[in-house]
Amino acid sequence: MRFPTRNIRRFSISSCLLAVLLLAVSTAMATERFPPPDFTDHKVPATIVPAAPGEWFQYLDLAVLVLALAAASYLAIARRSRRGLFVLAIASLAWLGFWRGGCICPVGLIQNVTLALFEPAYALPWTAAAIFVLPILFTLFFGRTFCAAVCPLGAAQELVALRPVRVPVWLDHTLGLLAYVYLGAGVTFAATGTAFVICRYDPFVGFFRMGASANMLVLGACFLVGGIFVGRPYCRYLCPYGAILGIVSRWSKWQVKIPPERCVQCRLCEDACPYGAIREPTAALLPVDRSRGRRRLAALLLLCPVLIAAGFWLGRQLEAPLAMLHPTVRLADRISLEQNGRVEGTVDASDAFRNTGRSAEDLYREASTISSRFRWAGGWFGAWVGLVIGAKLIHLSIRRRRTDYQPDRVACVSCGRCFWYCPGEQARQGWIQNIEPVMKGS
Amino acid sequence: MNDNNEKQKLGRRAFLTDALRVAGALGIAGGAAALAARKGQSGQLVWQIDPAKCIACGNCATHCVLDESAVKLVHSFTMCGYCDLCTGYFRPSPIALNSAAENQLCPTGAIKRTFVEDPYFEYTLDKQLCIGCGKCVKGCNAFGNGSLYLQVQHDRCKHCNECAIAVACPSQAYHRVPADDPYLLKVRGPQG
Numbered sequence: 001m002r003f004p005t006r007n008i009r010r011f012s013i014s015s016c017l018l019a020v021l022l023l024a025v026s027t028a029m030a031t032e033r034f035p036p037p038d039f040t041d042h043k044v045p046a047t048i049v050p051a052a053p054g055e056w057f058q059y060l061d062l063a064v065l066v067l068a069l070a071a072a073s074y075l076a077i078a079r080r081s082r083r084g085l086f087v088l089a090i091a092s093l094a095w096l097g098f099w100r101g102g103c104i105c106p107v108g109l110i111q112n113v114t115l116a117l118f119e120p121a122y123a124l125p126w127t128a129a130a131i132f133v134l135p136i137l138f139t140l141f142f143g144r145t146f147c148a149a150v151c152p153l154g155a156a157q158e159l160v161a162l163r164p165v166r167v168p169v170w171l172d173h174t175l176g177l178l179a180y181v182y183l184g185a186g187v188t189f190a191a192t193g194t195a196f197v198i199c200r201y202d203p204f205v206g207f208f209r210m211g212a213s214a215n216m217l218v219l220g221a222c223f224l225v226g227g228i229f230v231g232r233p234y235c236r237y238l239c240p241y242g243a244i245l246g247i248v249s250r251w252s253k254w255q256v257k258i259p260p261e262r263c264v265q266c267r268l269c270e271d272a273c274p275y276g277a278i279r280e281p282t283a284a285l286l287p288v289d290r291s292r293g294r295r296r297l298a299a300l301l302l303l304c305p306v307l308i309a310a311g312f313w314l315g316r317q318l319e320a321p322l323a324m325l326h327p328t329v330r331l332a333d334r335i336s337l338e339q340n341g342r343v344e345g346t347v348d349a350s351d352a353f354r355n356t357g358r359s360a361e362d363l364y365r366e367a368s369t370i371s372s373r374f375r376w377a378g379g380w381f382g383a384w385v386g387l388v389i390g391a392k393l394i395h396l397s398i399r400r401r402r403t404d405y406q407p408d409r410v411a412c413v414s415c416g417r418c419f420w421y422c423p424g425e426q427a428r429q430g431w432i433q434n435i436e437p438v439m440k441g442s
Numbered sequence: 443m444n445d446n447n448e449k450q451k452l453g454r455r456a457f458l459t460d461a462l463r464v465a466g467a468l469g470i471a472g473g474a475a476a477l478a479a480r481k482g483q484s485g486q487l488v489w490q491i492d493p494a495k496c497i498a499c500g501n502c503a504t505h506c507v508l509d510e511s512a513v514k515l516v517h518s519f520t521m522c523g524y525c526d527l528c529t530g531y532f533r534p535s536p537i538a539l540n541s542a543a544e545n546q547l548c549p550t551g552a553i554k555r556t557f558v559e560d561p562y563f564e565y566t567l568d569k570q571l572c573i574g575c576g577k578c579v580k581g582c583n584a585f586g587n588g589s590l591y592l593q594v595q596h597d598r599c600k601h602c603n604e605c606a607i608a609v610a611c612p613s614q615a616y617h618r619v620p621a622d623d624p625y626l627l628k629v630r631g632p633q634g
Contacts, residue, residue: 034523050597129478199604352613
């Protein structure tokens with residue numbers, strides 16, 4: 001980060017010094033090889049640059065976000081309107097996606113918040129903080145309504161989920177871990193000031209802006225085509241903000257409910273959900289199974305710290321390869337290779353470094369500081385991955401009693417597709433009179 | 443009686459979870475607010491090139507997410523020497539010092555050369571044609587006053603959270619700066 005005021009001060013100090021030097025030595029500056037002419041009747045034009053975007057745009061973005069979140073929560077929880085959510089998703093895709101270029105995005109802001117936590121010189125814009133926090137607060141009360149119809153990435157995938165197949169449960173759970181790992185990676189790289197990987201590998205932003213590298217456009221197209229058959233692949237298996245919202249949603253006050261009154265166990269909602277988020281009722285267990293389950297849970301609780309420790313140790317081994325992703329470390333490596341004569345020629349980066357006149361030792365010192373930061377960052381990242389795996393195993397071995405078909409609090413994105421499939425909802429809407437025959441038939 | 447007790451218990455439990463939830467919400471919001479307010483200024487940030495670090499490598503033209511880069515040439519007229527043989531305008535060893543295409547360095551012919559008075563020529567930019575390749579910047583820095591330089595144009599910049607050019611920049615010349623002072627412009631030094 002740069003500090004404009006300090007820079008100006010430095011500039012004025014150095015210009016004073018320069019003036020003194022010029023007076024003393026009276027040699028011309030190297031850059032001004034040809035003194036600008038003094039014209040008699042020609043006016044030297046002024047340098048004109050286009051204005052920066054107005055401050056009001058941020059307030060508009062924030063207002064749109066709050067309105068969309070409120071509308072999505074109302075439509076999902078109070079109104080129970082799939083049609084409304086669908087229209088809102090299209091509107092969000094048009095406004096936040098295509099019109100605003102996909103860049104008021106809480107998904108990427110995870111990294112800005114992390115950088116602000118770890119890098120004291122980075123100033124987090126308060127609108128960014130608000131945009132990051134608002135969906136979390138809404139999720140704490142209404143579940144993942146942000147994912148349902150506000151997030152343009154989610155909306156793009158929501159629209160293409162036409163022929164969803166059911167992902168096998170074991171695969172769904174395993175791939176679901178990726179989102180937490182990706183969150184850990186995004187935080188690690190942001191905290192060490194390496195890169196904002198979540199933004200760099202955002203698959204859909206290229207479509208929103210009508211321009212990106214060919215690789216990213218192909219990746220985005222793969223996600224969209226894959227999304228026809230596997231509902232919301234990015235949201236379910238990669239989105240790091242979805243991972244955060246999923247955790248928050250577990251404790252939300254309200255949540256999308258399928259049957260308005262009671263469940264007739266028709267399983268239509270399970271078929272309707274393209275995201276595999278409906279959980280079936282649990283069967284009663286035999287006492288022998290119960291004690292076996294209890295023993296397994298105890299073993300897994302003991303395994304979890306082992307996994308964390310192993311992850312920490314493994315992560316620390318990754319110091320060197322992880323550090324090489326940092327531009328400064330990479331530059332230091334290149335300079336040392338060039339100085340030791342182990343590579344021929346120079347590259348733009350090493351030329352640029354030599355132009356600055358900085359000593360190589362100074363660069364090496366900075367690189368080794370960054371490198372040592374990665375020893376800890378890699379360790380914590382590994383520990384996080386261990387914790388994620390351990391927590392998943394524990395979570396899978398805890399049995400919860402369910403008597404009805406219910407949306408999973410973590411996985412449900414509140415899209416509302418299940419509403420119309422539920423006979424109870426149809427009765428509430430007055431489309432059918434009596435749901436008792438359905439019960440008998442099932 | 444028992445039923446009543448049960449209801450009371452439920453009510454107390456709901457109240458406690460609600461209280462926890464509100465406390466959590468306040469905690470998250472307060473934490474973010476503290477993080478944002480930690481520095482005095484925390485307005486919007488925009489990308490900026492430090493012309494002193496820029497080596498005009500040409501990545502600005504090719505790495506921007508926009509087809510036509512958001513980076514374009516800026517000309518500091520007060521620094522310009524108004525040279526007849528402008529090394530930012532002419533290719534090395536041009537055939538003749540005129541505006542014929544084979545003599546020009548600019549691949550899109552975005553720089554206009556107009557006669558002012560003997561021996562001075564003024565070089566102005568047709569911004570619509572500039573692709574931000576920096577060929578002229580390199581030429582001007584090498585043999586001229588360095589009055590041509592590249593800068594992010596904020597009417598075009600999409601303000602990506604991770605600027606693709608900043609990632610590709612070999613001299614780490616890209617910085618995020620507060621939006622109220624978005625341009626770092628070259629001005630004539632004190633020697634003039």
